[in-house]
Amino acid sequence: MLKWFQRVGRRGFLHMEAGFNAVFGPRLNPLYHLGALTFLFFWVVIASGIYLYIFFETSIEGAYDSVEYLTYEQWYLGGIMRSLHRYASDAMVLTMMLHLLREFTLDRYRGFRWFSWITGVPLIWLVFASGINGYWLVWDKLAQYVAVTTAEWIDWLPLFNEPMARNFLNEAAISSRFFSLLQFLHIGIPLFLLLLSWVHIKRISRPRVNPPRGLMVGTLASLVVLSLLAPAVSQGRANLDQVASVIQLDWFYLAVYPLFDIWSYGGVWILLGGITLLLALMPWLPRRHPEPVAVVDLDNCNGCGRCFADCPFGAVVMQPRTDSQPFAQEALVAADLCASCGICVGACPTASPFRRTSDLVPGVDLPQLTIREIREKTLAAAAKLSGDDRVIVYGCDFGADLGRLEERGVAVLALPCIAALPPSFLDFVITRKHVDGVFLTGCREGDCYYRLGIEWTQERIGGKRDPYLRKRVPRERIDMFWAGPDRSNQLAQKLDEFRGKLRELGPYTKPRSSHPEGDSRWNDKGVRNVTDRME
Amino acid sequence: MSLIEWNDEFSVGISAVDHEHRELIGLINELYANLSGGAPEITIVDFLGELYARISAHFALEEKIMRDRKYDQYEDHKADHERLLDEIRDIMDDYDDNESFSEEILGERLKSWFSDHFKTKDARFYKHLV
Amino acid sequence: MTYGGVYNAKWLRYIAQAALYGLFIAVLGYFSVSPAYVHLPPDQALIKLSFSHPGQPKGGCRERTDEELARLPPNMRIRVVCPRERSPVFIELEMDGRLLYRDTLIPSGLSRDGTSTVYRRFPVAAGRHHLRARLRDDVQVEGFNYVREADITLKPAQVFVVDFNAKSGGFIFK
Numbered sequence: 001m002l003k004w005f006q007r008v009g010r011r012g013f014l015h016m017e018a019g020f021n022a023v024f025g026p027r028l029n030p031l032y033h034l035g036a037l038t039f040l041f042f043w044v045v046i047a048s049g050i051y052l053y054i055f056f057e058t059s060i061e062g063a064y065d066s067v068e069y070l071t072y073e074q075w076y077l078g079g080i081m082r083s084l085h086r087y088a089s090d091a092m093v094l095t096m097m098l099h100l101l102r103e104f105t106l107d108r109y110r111g112f113r114w115f116s117w118i119t120g121v122p123l124i125w126l127v128f129a130s131g132i133n134g135y136w137l138v139w140d141k142l143a144q145y146v147a148v149t150t151a152e153w154i155d156w157l158p159l160f161n162e163p164m165a166r167n168f169l170n171e172a173a174i175s176s177r178f179f180s181l182l183q184f185l186h187i188g189i190p191l192f193l194l195l196l197s198w199v200h201i202k203r204i205s206r207p208r209v210n211p212p213r214g215l216m217v218g219t220l221a222s223l224v225v226l227s228l229l230a231p232a233v234s235q236g237r238a239n240l241d242q243v244a245s246v247i248q249l250d251w252f253y254l255a256v257y258p259l260f261d262i263w264s265y266g267g268v269w270i271l272l273g274g275i276t277l278l279l280a281l282m283p284w285l286p287r288r289h290p291e292p293v294a295v296v297d298l299d300n301c302n303g304c305g306r307c308f309a310d311c312p313f314g315a316v317v318m319q320p321r322t323d324s325q326p327f328a329q330e331a332l333v334a335a336d337l338c339a340s341c342g343i344c345v346g347a348c349p350t351a352s353p354f355r356r357t358s359d360l361v362p363g364v365d366l367p368q369l370t371i372r373e374i375r376e377k378t379l380a381a382a383a384k385l386s387g388d389d390r391v392i393v394y395g396c397d398f399g400a401d402l403g404r405l406e407e408r409g410v411a412v413l414a415l416p417c418i419a420a421l422p423p424s425f426l427d428f429v430i431t432r433k434h435v436d437g438v439f440l441t442g443c444r445e446g447d448c449y450y451r452l453g454i455e456w457t458q459e460r461i462g463g464k465r466d467p468y469l470r471k472r473v474p475r476e477r478i479d480m481f482w483a484g485p486d487r488s489n490q491l492a493q494k495l496d497e498f499r500g501k502l503r504e505l506g507p508y509t510k511p512r513s514s515h516p517e518g519d520s521r522w523n524d525k526g527v528r529n530v531t532d533r534m535e
Numbered sequence: 536m537s538l539i540e541w542n543d544e545f546s547v548g549i550s551a552v553d554h555e556h557r558e559l560i561g562l563i564n565e566l567y568a569n570l571s572g573g574a575p576e577i578t579i580v581d582f583l584g585e586l587y588a589r590i591s592a593h594f595a596l597e598e599k600i601m602r603d604r605k606y607d608q609y610e611d612h613k614a615d616h617e618r619l620l621d622e623i624r625d626i627m628d629d630y631d632d633n634e635s636f637s638e639e640i641l642g643e644r645l646k647s648w649f650s651d652h653f654k655t656k657d658a659r660f661y662k663h664l665v
Numbered sequence: 666m667t668y669g670g671v672y673n674a675k676w677l678r679y680i681a682q683a684a685l686y687g688l689f690i691a692v693l694g695y696f697s698v699s700p701a702y703v704h705l706p707p708d709q710a711l712i713k714l715s716f717s718h719p720g721q722p723k724g725g726c727r728e729r730t731d732e733e734l735a736r737l738p739p740n741m742r743i744r745v746v747c748p749r750e751r752s753p754v755f756i757e758l759e760m761d762g763r764l765l766y767r768d769t770l771i772p773s774g775l776s777r778d779g780t781s782t783v784y785r786r787f788p789v790a791a792g793r794h795h796l797r798a799r800l801r802d803d804v805q806v807e808g809f810n811y812v813r814e815a816d817i818t819l820k821p822a823q824v825f826v827v828d829f830n831a832k833s834g835g836f837i838f839k
Contacts, residue, residue: 023681087690090697145704155784161773162717163784169715170826170839218686226690232697243822245705248698258702302555304595326550327596349591354584354627363592424588431628463617466595472621510628 002286009105014486017444026445026482028215034099036211039197040219041095044088046190048081053187056137060179063139064237071233083227089131090252091223096127104282106449111290112203112313112337114283119200121279126193131253133186139179140234144168145244149257156265171240203337204451205314292367293338296331298322300350301363303329306466307344310419312451313337316344316364331364341450342366342420346460349467352424353378369415371422378425381411382434388507389499390435394421396442398449400483400491408492410499411435418442419453423460423469430477430508437477437502439495444484454482472511477502537564538642539649547661549600555593556653562586563645570638576630583627591620597660606660619652710791710819712765714798715784716829720752720772721803752804754781758827759797760789791821798827798836811835 013031020029030037055078057066070078100120103109109117135146151165167178201207210216235248249257259268294316308316308331315337318329333344344364345351351362353375360372382392392411395402395418402412415421418440429435440457448454459465461478479498483491539560546553566582594616601609626644705711726747734742754770765787773779781802795816799809811829813836819825828837 020685023678023685086697087693090693091689094693149704152784152786161779162782163715165784166715166717166782169713169828170824172839218682219689222686222690226694229690230694241824243705243711243824245703245707245709245822247702247704249700249702250698251696251700261704300592302551302592302596303599304592305599306595326554328551349595350588352584352588352591355588356581356585359585424591427624431624432631466598467591468617470621470624471617472624510632 006105006107009101013102013105014484017447018486021444024215026447028212028218029446030211030215030219031098031102032444032446033208033211033215034095034102035201036208037215037219038092038095038099039209040211040216041088041092042194042197044084044220044223045092046194048085048088049190051078051081052085056183058180058183060139060174060176063137063179064234067138067140067234071231075231079231080224080227083230083232084223085134086232086250087223087226089134090250092127093131093252096124100124107288108449110283111288112315112339115203116200117283118280119196121276123193123196123200124279125276126189126196128253130186130190130193131250133182133189135250135253136182137186138234139238141236141238141244142234142247142249144238144240145247146254146257148240148244149260153260153265153268156269168240174240203313205312206452291340293335293340294333294342294344294364294366296333296364297361298325298330300361301327301330303327303331304349304363305329305331306347306349307331307364309466310343310347310452310456312341312343312453313339315339333364339450340366340368341417341453342369342415343417343450343453343456345371346417346419346422346456347467348422351422353422353428354424366416366420369420374413374415374421374425375428377413378411378429379434381413382429385409385411385435388436389502391437391439391495391499391502392429392435393439393441393495394418394425395440396449396453399442399485400488401485402441404488405492405495408495410439410495417448417450417453419448419450419456419460421457423467426461426478427470427473430473431510433508436505436508437479437498439498440478440480441483441491443482444487445482447484474508474511476505477508538567538646539563545653547657549661552593552597552600552661555589555596559586559589559593560649562589563649567638567642567645570641579630580627583623583630587620587623587627590623594620597657601660608659612660615652619648622648705788705822707821708791709788710821710823710825712760712787712789712796712819712825712827713785714756714758714766714787714827715782716827717780717782718754718800718802718829718831719780720754721805722747723750723752724748724803724805749776749778751778751781752802754783755801755809756783757797757799757809758787759799760787760794762795789819791819791823793818796827796838798829798838800829800836802831813838 017029017031020031024030026032052067052070055066055070055074057063067082070082072079103117132146132150136143136150148165148168151163151168155163155165167173167175201209211219235244238244249255256268256272259271302325303318303321305318308318315334317332317334319332321327321330323330331344345362345366348362348364351365351371353360353371357372360375362371365371378392382390385391387409390411392413393402393405395412395414397414397416399418402414406412421440426438429438442454442457443449445454456465457480460467461469461475463469463471479494479501481491481494541557541560545556547556562582562585566579566586569578569582598609598613598616601612606612626641626648630641724747726745728744729746734744751772753772756766756768756770757764758766766785768783770781770783771777772781793816795814797814798812800811801809803810811831815838817825817838826837826839828839829835830837
């Protein structure tokens with residue numbers, strides 16, 4: 001049943017993402033940057049909050065007036081800051097909810113990802129607490145409503161001897177001291193939120209806490225436009241002797257509040273408590289079937305550190321040598337952090353198909369799909385091809401379904417992630433003439449399931465990231481289309497175009513040797529494929 | 536008689552690098568011996584492939600050491616590594632295409648390849664370390 | 666593709682992006698303040714019953730005999746000793762003859778020697794009402810030892826507090 005929810009949700013998101021991709025392009029698609037956007041809004045809230053705090057009067061009498069001053073007298077700066085503060089907080093709730101929903105549909109909360117999910121649950125509470133606490137400080141009618149209602153709600157829990165709500169009984173009851181406590185909380189809770197956010201992103205490498213520039217600029221600009229068009233205003237001075245009977249609710253933060261009247265305080269506690277418990281238990285409902293993790297072979301590992309540099313989840317660390325070889329370090333895979341994506345294998349220099357079969361054990365390998373198997377499968381699939389436009393398509397488990405492409409007379413091989421393919425494979429299949437060209441596909445650009453696969457692949461081929469694909473490998477025989485799971489038709493079309501190009505290109509010819517003596521040693525005695533006879 | 540004899544001059548003062556240099560020299564020598572002894576070409580191809588992969592790994596380690604020590608000639612040295620790997624691929628492809636590939640030529644190419652890079656780029660780096 | 670076609674496509678994308686940003690801020694702007702929520706219907710007022718009052722000690726105070734005093738350390742020789750437990754506070758609130766609330770408020774604390782507190786809200790129709798509040802804070806007393814009645818006129822949305830302070834003489838209507 002879980003899979004049904006995920007599938008439906010995934011399809012919904014794919015539709016939305018397709019729409020946004022058409023308009024923004026995949027690099028700037030906001031749905032691929034929900035976490036980063038949430039951080040962005042947090043930065044805006046913090047910055048604007050610091051500004052507001054400078055002008056905020058901390059007494060009960062002065063609070064409302066100081067905010068009114070900023071909103072009207074200083075509308076051009078303070079007023080905008082106030083509106084930014086409010087709308088960025090609202091946006092933060094929106095993107096946070098979308099973010100958790102999306103990660104759920106992608107099944108990125110179970111197994112090794114449990115930590116990221118679990119640390120996210122208190123973040124939800126802290127965001128809401130910060131926002132509700134913030135509304136409290138304005139001390140307008142909305143604040144009054146929020147104060148009284150929240151206090152009554154918290155009083156339902158047997159925490160205090162005297163109900164907190166007695167502080168808000170009527171005008172005479174409220175004390176400046178209590179009000180100061182609320183302001184202090186409005187710095188303390190967001191600070192704790194910031195700390196926990198840092199913990200939340202600890203188990204991934206290069207976490208994105210800023211959206212790409214184009215998206216950042218557009219989003220900030222639209223918030224400023226909103227702040228000018230619809231400045232945030234207060235709802236009349238608070239007066240505890242009068243009930244705040246009609247409230248302009250901020251539904252992002254206070255959607256639950258009408259439930260207090262419709263149901264009861266206790267009912268809402270049970271509802272929210274139940275949801276929180278469910279969220280916290282989700283990584284184990286049901287447990288994810290564990291996959292084999294990457295395995296280091298010390299005989300083939302000299303501690304070069306490329307796997308460590310490429311792992312998107314910080315699951316590979318370098319540690320002092322434990323065998324007798326004179327190398328300084330060796331790689332170590334932390335089994336509880338490993339995603340089994342194989343990106344480390346793609347980075348390993350000894351994961352080369354040129355090697356002796358008997359020795360073909362790389363420094364790091366995935367037991368469920370070893371380098372040896374990838375070479376065997378590649379050769380087997382390529383052997384079935386014929387013609388002058390033979391192509392092997394390497395794809396990934398989360399991209400387009402490759403089975404449909406096989407019908408078109410190409411070889412296909414799916415890997416956990418496209419970056420699990422060492423670049424030497426591209427060299428191997430092209431220069432040994434097993435195929436005429438290689439086609440790479442995977443997830444949508446900007447949406448690699450394992451975060452960095454597409455980036456790494458492009459950089460390795462572009463000679464910007466180790467291991468470089470040899471420059472002598474003709475790039476016109478390599479093509480890529482980041483189709484994602486829902487663009488099979490376009491993928492097939494691009495493949496056909498590529499094969500047309502290959503037919504025009506003709507068969508592969510060796511580049512002229514860089515060694516001065518090499519040329520005279522050429523002997524066009526015909527093409528042989530030595531590799532076929534490898535054991 | 537081996538193609539390249541290990542010489543203590545080759546030592547660079549880092550045991551890991553020396554170890555790999557020794558291994559690579561051993562592999563080259565073994566390859567040369569096989570070639571002279573008339574081993575089947577499949578074996579030669581295997582050796583060349585193994586050598587290529589081991590040299591790639593060796594270069595990767597050297598580059599890491601250079602980055603860690605913030606070597607100022609890193610870009611230049613790395614460019615040479617890439618060029619050398621291309622050359623080895625040239626040697627491998629030349630051998631694939633050419634049955635009567637002279638082992639002397641191959642031997643000379645490998646030997647000079649090793650010594651040239653070693654005497655110039657590597658020497659500068661390891662002197663820099665001292 | 667003609668130059669004009671490319672030009673149009675690019676501008677079309679920017680317009681579409683602006684539209685999506687516009688949708689984003691429209692959603693933000695709207696739901697940040699609307700729809701309005703009616704927390705209390707316009708023709709109603711709110712009566713809040715809330716006080717914090719320690720009940721009388723449960724009684725059974727006795728005097729220590731001289732021998733008992735002699736056994737105690739000098740700094741602890743108090744003649745009258747009472748059990749720590751306080752009486753629960755029994756409260757009744759009636760409006761226009763109808764019972765609004767009745768409860769027995771247990772004193773707080775593990776030894777039941779703290780204050781008894783109450784906080785209850787009663788949305789009622791605005792207008793004239795007759796309010797009667799009665800309280801008993803001593804188990805040894807029959808009936809109620811504090812009573813207050815009054816005619817009150819509630820304006821819509823008015824907050825009317827029924828407080829209690831023994832030192833001020835009992836119930837406070839404000």
